[in-house]
Amino acid sequence: MTRPPLTSTTRIARRANGTAAAARIVPEETPVALSFAGTTHAVMMASPADLEDFALGFSLTEGIVASPDEVDDIEIVADAGEGIDIQIRLKDNANTRFEARRRRLAGPVGCGLCGIESIDEALRAVQHIGQSPLTFAAQQITESVRLLSKAQPMHAETGAVHAAGFYVPGKGIVLAREDVGRHNALDKLAGALAKSGIDGASGAVVVTSRVSVEMVQKSAAIGAPVIIAVSAPTALAIRTADEAGMTLVALVRGDEFDIFTHPERVTDGAQRHVA
Numbered sequence: 001m002t003r004p005p006l007t008s009t010t011r012i013a014r015r016a017n018g019t020a021a022a023a024r025i026v027p028e029e030t031p032v033a034l035s036f037a038g039t040t041h042a043v044m045m046a047s048p049a050d051l052e053d054f055a056l057g058f059s060l061t062e063g064i065v066a067s068p069d070e071v072d073d074i075e076i077v078a079d080a081g082e083g084i085d086i087q088i089r090l091k092d093n094a095n096t097r098f099e100a101r102r103r104r105l106a107g108p109v110g111c112g113l114c115g116i117e118s119i120d121e122a123l124r125a126v127q128h129i130g131q132s133p134l135t136f137a138a139q140q141i142t143e144s145v146r147l148l149s150k151a152q153p154m155h156a157e158t159g160a161v162h163a164a165g166f167y168v169p170g171k172g173i174v175l176a177r178e179d180v181g182r183h184n185a186l187d188k189l190a191g192a193l194a195k196s197g198i199d200g201a202s203g204a205v206v207v208t209s210r211v212s213v214e215m216v217q218k219s220a221a222i223g224a225p226v227i228i229a230v231s232a233p234t235a236l237a238i239r240t241a242d243e244a245g246m247t248l249v250a251l252v253r254g255d256e257f258d259i260f261t262h263p264e265r266v267t268d269g270a271q272r273h274v275a
Contacts, residue, residue: 004028005049006157025157029180031083034058036090036098047154047161047179048084050188051076054179055086057191061218064101068194070094126217129245132201132225138255138268140169144206144228145252151176152208164189167228168203182209186218193222200224211250216240226265228252233260 005028013022032046034055041064046054055074059065071094075087090098144167151173152163164185165176175196177188186207193200200223207215211233217240219227227241229250238260241248247262259266 005047005154027154027158027160027180033083033085034088035085036064036088037095038087039102040085041102043083044181044184046181046184049154049179050177050192051084051086053177053188053191053195054184055088055191056194057187057189059088059090060194061187061190061221063221064098065090065094126240126244127220127223128243129201129220129223129225131245132265134169134201134203134225135265135267136169136204136226138257138266140167141228141249141257141266142252142255143167144173144204145230147173148176148206148208152178154178155208161185163208165206166193166198166200166203166224167206168198171203173206174198174203182207183214183218186215190218190222204228210234211237211241211248213237213240216244216246216248220244220246228257 006025007028008023009026011022011024012019028048029045030048031043032051033040033043035041052074056068056071059071065071070091072089072091077085077087079085148163148165151165154161155163155178161178161180162182162185163176163178165173166189168174175189175192175198177185177192179185179188203224204226205219205222205224206228208230210231211227211229213234213236216227216237226247226249230252231250233248233250238248242261245262247265248260249257249266250260251258
């Protein structure tokens with residue numbers, strides 16, 4: 001039995017009119033191992049919710065499988081201690097590719113870059129988006145962030161988790177996932193999209209965090225032509241999004257935002273960032 005993703009704790013609340021004991025809802029954070037063929041590939045600190053989505057999405061965005069059909073089974077195993085082990089069994093061809101990949105990579109498994117095992121893997125070539133006909137009006141960019149804020153029940157209670165959502169023009173946020181880790185939230189979204197059969201090319205990935213290179217790599221693996229973020233991108237994320245043909249919109253504040261790459265997908269006169 002896994003812990004619920006939220007827990008009530010006590011605190012001393014200091015306010016202008018004094019201090020008092022009070023309750024506070026906080027998110028759980030649990031070590032989650034992602035294991036393939038019985039061998040641990042990565043361990044993440046994650047929210048213990050939507051773990052099948054997490055396993056499938058991680059497998060897809062890290063290039064371990066090319067499609068959900070290559071996953072044979074996902075089993076969530078509660079550890080005798082505090083952690084959770086997700087056992088992912090791949091079908092024969094995918095498992096053969098994965099074993100070859102493990103033999104090729106150097107160094108111990110770590111969780112500094114989402115379980116990536118080498119510098120080459122961290123800077124792997126990003127999937128190119130291609131000529132997507134999808135465009136977004138400026139008001140849809142700001143709407144996507146406003147709608148995502150309404151699809152975050154864990155954050156509404158705790159103020160301590162990230163979210164990743166998928167915005168489709170004319171439909172709004174069709175799926176959203178939350179987690180204490182921004183990469184985990186995006187992996188969970190990728191898994192949920194794959195399970196739902198939603199084409200990643202049909203909308204934009206919307207995130208509550210800064211945009212690192214891993215966020216761009218994972219969004220490109222989803223096939224999304226646009227990533228929209230509340231916070232700023234890194235320089236490498238900008239270069240990677242540009243290389244991938246992806247529109248990167250960030251620093252969305254009210255009705256204002258910056259476009260860092262491929263501004264042709266945003267209409268209504270929004271200006272490109274020129275810092």
